[in-house]
Every structure is written in structure tokens, then in C-alpha cells.
Amino acid sequence: MSAAVSHELNQPLAAMKTYLAGARLLLQRDRPEEALSSFQRIDDLLERMGAITRQLKSYARKGSEAFEPVDTRAAVSTALALMEPQLKTRAVNIIRTLPNEPVMIMGDRLRLEQVIINLLRNALDATKMAANPTIEILLVAGDTVSIQIRDNGDGIENLDELFEPFYTTKQPGDGVGLGLAISSGIVNDLGGRLTARNAVDGGAIFEVQLPTLEQDVAAAE
Ligand SMILES: Nc1ncnc2c1ncn2[C@@H]1O[C@H](COP(=O)(O)OP(=O)(O)OP(=O)(O)O)[C@@H](O)[C@H]1O
Numbered sequence: 001m002s003a004a005v006s007h008e009l010n011q012p013l014a015a016m017k018t019y020l021a022g023a024r025l026l027l028q029r030d031r032p033e034e035a036l037s038s039f040q041r042i043d044d045l046l047e048r049m050g051a052i053t054r055q056l057k058s059y060a061r062k063g064s065e066a067f068e069p070v071d072t073r074a075a076v077s078t079a080l081a082l083m084e085p086q087l088k089t090r091a092v093n094i095i096r097t098l099p100n101e102p103v104m105i106m107g108d109r110l111r112l113e114q115v116i117i118n119l120l121r122n123a124l125d126a127t128k129m130a131a132n133p134t135i136e137i138l139l140v141a142g143d144t145v146s147i148q149i150r151d152n153g154d155g156i157e158n159l160d161e162l163f164e165p166f167y168t169t170k171q172p173g174d175g176v177g178l179g180l181a182i183s184s185g186i187v188n189d190l191g192g193r194l195t196a197r198n199a200v201d202g203g204a205i206f207e208v209q210l211p212t213l214e215q216d217v218a219a220a221e
């Protein structure tokens with residue numbers, strides 16, 4: 001992923017230098033209108049680089065020594081709370097199904113929350129055109145912990161490229177295509193996996209599967 005990332009950051013940097021040199025020239029020749037449009041391009045590129053670095057920050061490695069017992073129910077609730085402002089701006093039904101007992105895993109709470117937020121943001125985008133936009137969050141405890149996020153959008157267009165860095169179907173400014181690549185990296189680091197499929201009745205299903213923390217270990221904490 002790092003080669004792809006450095007290309008994606010170096011390319012706009014080079015482009016910005018070109019636009020900047022162009023703008024300087026245009027100003028010297030007293031053509032401020034044209035210079036302004038160069039500045040706008042630079043602004044767009046800065047915006048894109050900002051989006052990339054924001055995503056990458058959430059992936060800053062802490063290593064497994066920072067792992068602690070985490071109740072995944074709390075991670076789901078916190079992620080939903082953090083998404084509240086975005087969720088409020090849209091008339092979307094949120095159906096949350098959580099067990100009554102703690103569902104423990106060993107991991108990094110903040111990064112698990114980041115994964116859930118990325119999946120919720122995608123689900124929110126996917127239901128933009130839906131007649132009755134609905135997002136379901138289902139947490140199931142068992143041999144493995146399963147967190148499912150389902151939406152009633154149009155479903156996934158390309159299952160093969162979904163997790164590739166910089167694969168996006170969104171407009172520039174709406175997405176850079178790092179959310180899922182980063183999320184699957186985080187889930188792998190937690191010893192689990194992130195999978196995606198289309199539901200038979202339409203919409204997408206994303207599933208985070210994580211190893212369950214043995215109860216006796218959790219009780220010893
Ligand atoms: N719930 C979903 N329903 C349908 N398609 C989806 C869904 N989630 C992701 N996708 C597809 O996968 C692509 C990649 O998703 P990803 O989260 O990696 O990047 P992004 O959302 O486009 O941008 P970013 O997350 O970096 O802001 C999306 O552009 C979209 O085409």
C-alpha cells in the first residue's frame with residue numbers, strides 16, 4: 001500500500017508546483033483571473049491530500065502490545081455517537097441489534113471504532129438515493145465476534161477491487177478510496193477479517209469477524 005500512497009501524494013505535489021509556477025507567471029503578466037483558476041486547482045489538490053492524510057492517520061500503528069479487552073458493543077455505540085452529526089442531516093433509519101451481555105475481543109478500541117465509522121460512512125453514502133434509507137448494525141457473539149453493517153443502497157459494483165487502495169466510485173472530494181483498504185488492514189491486525197457481499201434482496205453487507213476473547217481472561221482483568 002505504501003508505494004500506492006506515496007504515488008498518490010507525490011503526483012498532486014508535482015502538479016501543485018506546476019500550477020504555482022503558472023500562477024506566478026500569470027500574475028507577472030497581469031492576468032489575475034487566470035491566476036485565480038490556478039489557485040483553485042491548487043486548493044482542490046490540497047483538499048485531496050488532506051483527505052488522504054486524514055485517512056492514513058487513523059492507521060498509525062500502535063502494535064499489539066497496546067491491545068486490551070474491548071467490549072465491541074461499546075465500540076459500536078461510540079462509533080454511532082461519533083457519526084450522529086452526519087446521521088442527523090439525513091432521514092436514515094438506524095436499526096441496532098446488540099446482545100445484552102458484553103461481547104469481548106482483544107484489541108485497540110479506537111481503531112475498531114474507526115473501522116465501524118468507515119463502514120457507516122460508506123453505508124450512509126450508499127443509501128443516498130434509497131427510497132427508505134436504512135442501515136442495520138448487527139452484533140453477534142459466538143466462536144467469533146461478528147459485526148455486520150447492512151444497507152439498502154444499490155449494492156457493491158465491483159467486489160474484486162473493493163479493498164484496493166484508491167479504488168473509489170465517488171466524486172473527487174467525496175472519497176479517495178482508502179476507507180476500506182485501511183479498515184481491512186486494521187481488522188487483519190486485530191487477527192480478524194473484513195468481508196463484503198451483496199444481499200439477495202439488494203444492498204451491501206459488510207462483516208467484521210474477530211476472535212472472541214475467552215471470558216475467563218476477560219474476568220481476570
Ligand atoms: N455500502 C456500500 N455499498 C455499495 N458500494 C460500496 C459500499 N461501501 C463501499 N462501496 C464501494 O467501495 C468503494 C471504496 O470504498 P472506500 O470506503 O474504500 O472508499 P471511498 O468511500 O470511496 O472513499 P474514502 O473512504 O477514502 O472516503 C466506494 O467508492 C464504493 O464504490
Ligand SMILES: [Mg+2]
Nearest residue numbers: 118122179180
Ligand atoms: Mg469510504
